[in-house]
Amino acid sequence: MNQLALVTGASRGIGRGIALELAKIGSDVVINYSSNETAANQTVELCLKEAAKNGKQINVEKFQADISVSQQRQNLVQFIKNRFGKIDLLVNNAGVAPLKRADILEASEESFDRLININAKGPYFLTQLISNWMIEFVANNKQFNPKIVFITSVSAYAVSLNRGDYCISKAALSMAAKLFAVRLAQFGISVYEVRPGIIDTDMTKPAKERYDQLINNGLTPIRQWGTPEHIGKAVAAIALGFFPYTTGDVINVDGGFHLRVL
Ligand code: NAP
Numbered sequence: 562m563n564q565l566a567l568v569t570g571a572s573r574g575i576g577r578g579i580a581l582e583l584a585k586i587g588s589d590v591v592i593n594y595s596s597n598e599t600a601a602n603q604t605v606e607l608c609l610k611e612a613a614k615n616g617k618q619i620n621v622e623k624f625q626a627d628i629s630v631s632q633q634r635q636n637l638v639q640f641i642k643n644r645f646g647k648i649d650l651l652v653n654n655a656g657v658a659p660l661k662r663a664d665i666l667e668a669s670e671e672s673f674d675r676l677i678n679i680n681a682k683g684p685y686f687l688t689q690l691i692s693n694w695m696i697e698f699v700a701n702n703k704q705f706n707p708k709i710v711f712i713t714s715v716s717a718y719a720v721s722l723n724r725g726d727y728c729i730s731k732a733a734l735s736m737a738a739k740l741f742a743v744r745l746a747q748f749g750i751s752v753y754e755v756r757p758g759i760i761d762t763d764m765t766k767p768a769k770e771r772y773d774q775l776i777n778n779g780l781t782p783i784r785q786w787g788t789p790e791h792i793g794k795a796v797a798a799i800a801l802g803f804f805p806y807t808t809g810d811v812i813n814v815d816g817g818f819h820l821r822v823l
Pocket residue numbers: 569570571572573574575576593594595596597598600626627628629654655656657679712713714715756757758759760761762763764765
């Protein structure tokens with residue numbers, strides 16, 4: 562029986578990259594998205610193609626749910642229960658940047674609430690919901706080893722003064738990964754934080770020229786943009802169980818951005 566992975570925010574960008582790498586290794590995937598149904602349909606098609614190319618037969622479903630809304634999180638989990646009856650991997654990827662970057666001396670409370678709700682509170686309570694289901698499932702299936710991944714960011718620790726709300730939401734999510742890692746270890750559920758650097762997606766488009774310059778000037782020791790595929794491969798390695806006897810680890814996929822250089 563195939564593994565089943567839920568990837569939130571998988572209609573575009575990094576989430577799509579993760580879904581494609583999971584499809585390649587033969588995992589069934591639920592593609593969650595917020596509003597872009599056309600993009601979600603494309604991800605479904607691409608996943609089926611990638612799986613077929615790799616000789617795998619998989620099921621891929623899409624499901625619309627705004628992860629910042631409690632009822633919609635419940636609907637998403639209920640859909641997976643009805644359709645698949647289990648979940649092996651939750652990837653908390655969905656996230657947003659501020660609508661308008663603003664200095665922390667001026668940024669609005671409204672933007673702060675939006676970022677915290679979508680980037681931190683949503684995944685925190687989705688993980689709570691799914692963890693409780695995983696715990697039940699593990700009690701009846703001892704060999705079952707589910708996993709949870711949080712896609713955070715280098716912004717969990719790097720200061721960007723014009724998007725403090727984003728930084729705080731990602732720092733909070735990083736702590737959520739630690740909290741769930743400790744709480745769930747006794748049930749055989751492993752939790753990982755994957756920390757992307759500068760990745761080429763819609764989110765980074767508005768700052769493309771600035772990042773081009775920074776990367777060329779050596780901001781990342783590997784002088785290249787990251788891609789959704791890079792993040793997808795790290796998540797696929799986790800899904801394949803290539804990190805036994807680990808939990809709570811941070812996997813930096815950032816071209817070496819996190820290294821301090823003297
Ligand atoms: P993106 O290209 O803007 O894609 C965002 C995805 O999240 C879309 O699939 C979107 O769905 C979905 N989404 C947004 N709000 C949602 C909500 N409330 N409920 C459910 N889904 C929602 O962004 P990305 O660059 O791939 O970023 C993905 C994750 O990686 C985010 O958590 C981001 O913070 C993190 N990250 C990105 C970078 C980077 O350089 N790009 C670096 C570090 C971390 P729709 O298509 O329906 O709008």
